[in-house]
Amino acid sequence: MGRRRRRQAPVDVTLDRLEARGVSGLTDDGRRVEVRYGAVGARVSVRVGRKGKGQRLALLQPAPDQVPPACPVFGLCGGCQLQEMPLHRQRVEKAALVARLVGHPCTSCEGAEAAYGYRNKLELSFGARRFLAEATDDPGEIAGSWLGFHPPGWYSRIVDVDGCPLGSPAMNRVIAAVRDQRPAPAWDNATHAGWWRHLVLREGDAGVLVTLVTHGSCPEVEVRRVADAVAALDCVTGVSWRVNDGVAEVATGQLRAVLHGAPGLSITLGDVALELPPDAFFQVNTPGAAILVDRVGEALRLPGDPAQGSAGGTLLDL
Numbered sequence: 001m002g003r004r005r006r007r008q009a010p011v012d013v014t015l016d017r018l019e020a021r022g023v024s025g026l027t028d029d030g031r032r033v034e035v036r037y038g039a040v041g042a043r044v045s046v047r048v049g050r051k052g053k054g055q056r057l058a059l060l061q062p063a064p065d066q067v068p069p070a071c072p073v074f075g076l077c078g079g080c081q082l083q084e085m086p087l088h089r090q091r092v093e094k095a096a097l098v099a100r101l102v103g104h105p106c107t108s109c110e111g112a113e114a115a116y117g118y119r120n121k122l123e124l125s126f127g128a129r130r131f132l133a134e135a136t137d138d139p140g141e142i143a144g145s146w147l148g149f150h151p152p153g154w155y156s157r158i159v160d161v162d163g164c165p166l167g168s169p170a171m172n173r174v175i176a177a178v179r180d181q182r183p184a185p186a187w188d189n190a191t192h193a194g195w196w197r198h199l200v201l202r203e204g205d206a207g208v209l210v211t212l213v214t215h216g217s218c219p220e221v222e223v224r225r226v227a228d229a230v231a232a233l234d235c236v237t238g239v240s241w242r243v244n245d246g247v248a249e250v251a252t253g254q255l256r257a258v259l260h261g262a263p264g265l266s267i268t269l270g271d272v273a274l275e276l277p278p279d280a281f282f283q284v285n286t287p288g289a290a291i292l293v294d295r296v297g298e299a300l301r302l303p304g305d306p307a308q309g310s311a312g313g314t315l316l317d318l
Helices: 087-102 169-180 220-231 286-300
Strands: 011-019 022-027 032-035 043-048 054-061 121-129 143-149 196-203 208-214 236-243 254-261 265-269 272-276
Touching (some): 121 169, 169 220, 208 220
Antiparallel strands (some): 011 043, 196 208
């Protein structure tokens, strides 16, 4: 039997730069430690693990420009990591990260103006066990049918949410409507039992396209009950039902039926109208995608634009 690894005492870390998967800084003795959440400029208490990774335990001193996170489950949900940094600071630090990785100065980061409410897609999971910030001996606080997001590295648990600040008000209305129907039983990825697996929301020009993903054993009458309640919202353009009988935690499946409205969605990018199926790959930030297309066009010096010159460029998508 191997020796148990002794837990190290917490150390103080001053966060000084963005990393590809977190934020890092130096301890008082010069070791670099990376944590998942934090703002550059903050000082935090960290329990150091393997390979220079650490768990943030407490905020000792906020960064000079630190802002309060907008999400009530920031730090529990496995999604956003930089909500304590204002948007302009995030872009400065991302540009510095790219320059450090490629070894060459880069241009500044551009993007949409909104820090919240910008996503055109949300994927929520149903689960049979809830993830809590504090330990509890009450099984009723953990077991049940929950809807939300996974905590970091815990696909067997769900951070129960009422909505998501990254989604639009219309998307959050759909989440509330689904929760009001109390779909159960939720999929248990330990026993591979249960009915309800995922809720996928895609927002286009006309409204929200909803996909309900269940196990094949879920009765159609139950799916239609939830779909009817969702379709009654004036912000919903269509509701589809997909079935996933596999064990992988993926928010897709075989189309069983289009229960209400349209099977796809329309998104306008700049002056181009796009028709997309519900499972299409597309940038989740529509205004940001429009800026990206504009910058690629400028770099290519598209022909026919006197401001850009007459020569056409070639884009290599590697």
